[in-house]
Amino acid sequence: MTEHLKMDEVQPRLLDETGQGAITRPMDRPEGPLKVSGRATYAAEYKAANMAFGVMVRAGITKGGYSIDESSVKDMDGFLGVWTDHMIRNSAQGMMDTNPVQLGQRVQYLGQPIAVVAAETFEQARHIANRLKVDYSPEDGDVDPETASQVDQSVALDQGDLEQAMKDAEFTVDSTYTTKPHNSAPMEPHASLAEWDGEKLTLHGSYQMLKYNKNELADSLDMDADDIRILAPYVGGGFGSKLGIAAEAVGAAVAAKALKRPVRVVMSRQNVFEMVVRRTETRQRVRLAADKDGRLTGLGHDNRQSNLPDEGFSEPVTLATHFLYGGENRRYEQEVARVHRMAAGSVRAPGEAVGMLALENAMDELAETVGIDPIDLRVRNIPEIHPESGKQYSSRSLAQCLKEGAASFGWDQRKGPKERREGEWYVGMGVAAAARTNILMESKARVTLNPDGTALVETDMTDIGTGTYAILGQIAAEMLGLDPSKVTVDLGDTDLPAGSGSGGSWGAASAGSSVFLGAKAIRAKLAERLGCEPSALRLQDGMATGGNNRRPLAELMEGPIAEEGHIEPGDMSDEMQQAGYGAHFAEVAVNSVTGEVRVRRTLSAMAAGRILNEKTAASQVHGGMIWGIGTALHEAIEHDPRTGHVVNNDLAEYHVPVHLDVPQLDVMFIEERDDHANPMQVKGIGELGLAGAGAAVTNAIYNACGVRVRDYPATPDRIFPHL
Amino acid sequence: MKITLSVNGEERSLDVDPRTTLLDALRDHLDMTGSKKGCDHGQCGACTMLVNGRRINSCLALAVMHEGDEVTTIEGLGEPGALSPLQKAFVRHDGYQCGYCTPGQIVSAKAMIAEFSNGWPSYVSDDLEAAPDFSEAEIKERMSGNLCRCSAYPGICAAIKDAAPEEGLNEREAAE
Numbered sequence A: 001m002t003e004h005l006k007m008d009e010v011q012p013r014l015l016d017e018t019g020q021g022a023i024t025r026p027m028d029r030p031e032g033p034l035k036v037s038g039r040a041t042y043a044a045e046y047k048a049a050n051m052a053f054g055v056m057v058r059a060g061i062t063k064g065g066y067s068i069d070e071s072s073v074k075d076m077d078g079f080l081g082v083w084t085d086h087m088i089r090n091s092a093q094g095m096m097d098t099n100p101v102q103l104g105q106r107v108q109y110l111g112q113p114i115a116v117v118a119a120e121t122f123e124q125a126r127h128i129a130n131r132l133k134v135d136y137s138p139e140d141g142d143v144d145p146e147t148a149s150q151v152d153q154s155v156a157l158d159q160g161d162l163e164q165a166m167k168d169a170e171f172t173v174d175s176t177y178t179t180k181p182h183n184s185a186p187m188e189p190h191a192s193l194a195e196w197d198g199e200k201l202t203l204h205g206s207y208q209m210l211k212y213n214k215n216e217l218a219d220s221l222d223m224d225a226d227d228i229r230i231l232a233p234y235v236g237g238g239f240g241s242k243l244g245i246a247a248e249a250v251g252a253a254v255a256a257k258a259l260k261r262p263v264r265v266v267m268s269r270q271n272v273f274e275m276v277v278r279r280t281e282t283r284q285r286v287r288l289a290a291d292k293d294g295r296l297t298g299l300g301h302d303n304r305q306s307n308l309p310d311e312g313f314s315e316p317v318t319l320a321t322h323f324l325y326g327g328e329n330r331r332y333e334q335e336v337a338r339v340h341r342m343a344a345g346s347v348r349a350p351g352e353a354v355g356m357l358a359l360e361n362a363m364d365e366l367a368e369t370v371g372i373d374p375i376d377l378r379v380r381n382i383p384e385i386h387p388e389s390g391k392q393y394s395s396r397s398l399a400q401c402l403k404e405g406a407a408s409f410g411w412d413q414r415k416g417p418k419e420r421r422e423g424e425w426y427v428g429m430g431v432a433a434a435a436r437t438n439i440l441m442e443s444k445a446r447v448t449l450n451p452d453g454t455a456l457v458e459t460d461m462t463d464i465g466t467g468t469y470a471i472l473g474q475i476a477a478e479m480l481g482l483d484p485s486k487v488t489v490d491l492g493d494t495d496l497p498a499g500s501g502s503g504g505s506w507g508a509a510s511a512g513s514s515v516f517l518g519a520k521a522i523r524a525k526l527a528e529r530l531g532c533e534p535s536a537l538r539l540q541d542g543m544a545t546g547g548n549n550r551r552p553l554a555e556l557m558e559g560p561i562a563e564e565g566h567i568e569p570g571d572m573s574d575e576m577q578q579a580g581y582g583a584h585f586a587e588v589a590v591n592s593v594t595g596e597v598r599v600r601r602t603l604s605a606m607a608a609g610r611i612l613n614e615k616t617a618a619s620q621v622h623g624g625m626i627w628g629i630g631t632a633l634h635e636a637i638e639h640d641p642r643t644g645h646v647v648n649n650d651l652a653e654y655h656v657p658v659h660l661d662v663p664q665l666d667v668m669f670i671e672e673r674d675d676h677a678n679p680m681q682v683k684g685i686g687e688l689g690l691a692g693a694g695a696a697v698t699n700a701i702y703n704a705c706g707v708r709v710r711d712y713p714a715t716p717d718r719i720f721p722h723l
Numbered sequence B: 001m002k003i004t005l006s007v008n009g010e011e012r013s014l015d016v017d018p019r020t021t022l023l024d025a026l027r028d029h030l031d032m033t034g035s036k037k038g039c040d041h042g043q044c045g046a047c048t049m050l051v052n053g054r055r056i057n058s059c060l061a062l063a064v065m066h067e068g069d070e071v072t073t074i075e076g077l078g079e080p081g082a083l084s085p086l087q088k089a090f091v092r093h094d095g096y097q098c099g100y101c102t103p104g105q106i107v108s109a110k111a112m113i114a115e116f117s118n119g120w121p122s123y124v125s126d127d128l129e130a131a132p133d134f135s136e137a138e139i140k141e142r143m144s145g146n147l148c149r150c151s152a153y154p155g156i157c158a159a160i161k162d163a164a165p166e167e168g169l170n171e172r173e174a175a176e
């Protein structure tokens, strides 16, 4: 049986009644012992009998045609073959659900996957890929987003008259910010092991959204999706880069089919930097018009970014700008320059991660211009209703996050620029708001309760480090009145009911709701057997109570009860403006001689509805804040201005934060329930932690030393000349 | 080429290509996939192993260079049901998310505690002669070769601090 819910109306707060105490508490991850002992197995760690090794071949030109000279390598030790069939230009975009661009024998950026070679060993395959002769017929192509000849322009909204509002305003800000491209850089490189059994393909891969990945792979290979099974029980980080099927999966499948033996292809770190997706660079202009009290009368947020020709994705830079602050005159213009650089796509918190840097820096500039506290300014500008659509907001504890966060952080100790000095260092504080649209996606899961008081949760949902194993077990345990240790969670297998996949911070709410519904159906059955209304049923520690009856679960059950839960988004998504909110605080020290920045401490006050696991949720927020620090201070892809290729395509040259970059990070959760979001009243948090985080750092830099960095990242060379 | 290694106390003989790294020798030839490959270039620390007691990036070492060496990997530190103090502390403090950098972090931390205990100074030590304090700054500096993109750094640092006394902090090695 399937318990189906379309989220058309507010649901009762059942999880406030159940009382098992499994939910919200900071439970350790159940898969922890496997991970800390090296026993959790990631995609490249599966082996098959008679397996061959594949390596991707990258394009050596920016644009043009190519042909492979197989004779250049066919006599090398271990050579098994080289194939260009079905090559995809770049990874599929999130939820694309079909094949990415396939070009045949054409190149559109330097570093593009153009072939896969296979050999008996990895060392042989790598050598062959390096030695393979490729004949190119190069053509000219635009690589610079600023001068590109093809630019797609759009105006998302032009409400009222922003120009006039800027003229009439008491105070204005008109600033331009730039951000560099970013790479997701998950620690596990993309990897696939493909095995064919006749027309059936089994792929061990490292992917975030299996039900879509199956279709993307099928369409890329021109085959039936029903013949594909993808397994990804452990995924070594994704952050957007594993949303869509990538070149190594296609390469492995093609080679394995041709060789009639299993083939494993693992991307090199350099491949991950080039063949997957980057976050686009952005140039953003933010205009703010305010009255004498700092109330916004107008707001404009324009951006220019880039992507490959025919790539549908654009970074939704203004996602949060639409609903965070008021002001009746509003305008958003976007330009996407078409260039021959690697594809742009989703990197953690697409939109907010860079859009909120500009917006929240501009708000800081406005606070200074108006002469009021940045927290006051933000609270003053929280709109009653959505300033564009007129929708009501669901839960929105933004003011509380700002105020309670400020009190806990010691915001009242903040001074003006260069007013706090400790030895060589200027010290300052900064704040930024956080907002991330909350989304519910269709998701299915099967829950089985056994008479021995154990339970099983099954879905093709993934755990990419987000804590899915923990929270799905906790939800089932809470609903069924079991200790979470009694619940087994099976994930990452397309033979299981199709979950939402991990992306857009909707995994916990969506996959979680499907587990909730499956368990709710089991509760209904138990209530019937106990002879009470489902609402009167109480399940705790393996005992069922209701209607003056109290019996152990085992006595109520003749055999296992299995139910499928199925959640779908409904009217609540359309009718209400739903988002998670928060406030980030940072204290930084800026070296008065070198301009070096050190983040000293941070606090993130977050409101994301019901928290399912305080430990894993806090870890998500830590991750977001640390990404914010990286974005603010050092992360930047550098493209070669002549060829467009990624120059710093490894972890030595692309600087992700390391241990010593990260100070004490505090997190506080504001108690909240979002009745409109889903039947569990939870909202996503994985990306909320990053939204605005970097702006708190750069605002703190200004407060410390009086230098406004508008070109990210805030490396010393952008600070010390202005000190 | 035929070589013999002592892996987690067990003699293992294998036949490898001279180009095979120590990391791949274990992952692909001995099916010990606990040590991870994040970059294959000595840039991330996911492949950290102990060779004769010292931590190294095993992706930068050729297997054939280690004939007769004693190699310790994450699998040798503990297993589910019998985890080492560091491993338990990582679980308790959520010192990981996806878990991919985790074996490297733990093996690295194990060696780092020993280095510290033997008085090795670091870039953040105030005094090169005096015994350093086991402070957060020292832990973080000494662990900065182990990247974690999930950014579990706060939990990792807390776990190391918590488990260090049980992992022999301040016990000098005679063999130093």
Ligand code: FES
Pocket: B036, B037, B038, B039, B040, B041, B042, B043, B044, B045, B046, B047, B048, B057, B058, B059, B060
């Ligand atoms: S895999 Fe060895 S340091 Fe990255």
Ligand code: FES
Pocket: A187, A236, A237, A465, B095, B096, B097, B098, B099, B100, B101, B102, B147, B148, B149, B150, B151, B152
């Ligand atoms: S736990 Fe994912 S990279 Fe460290």
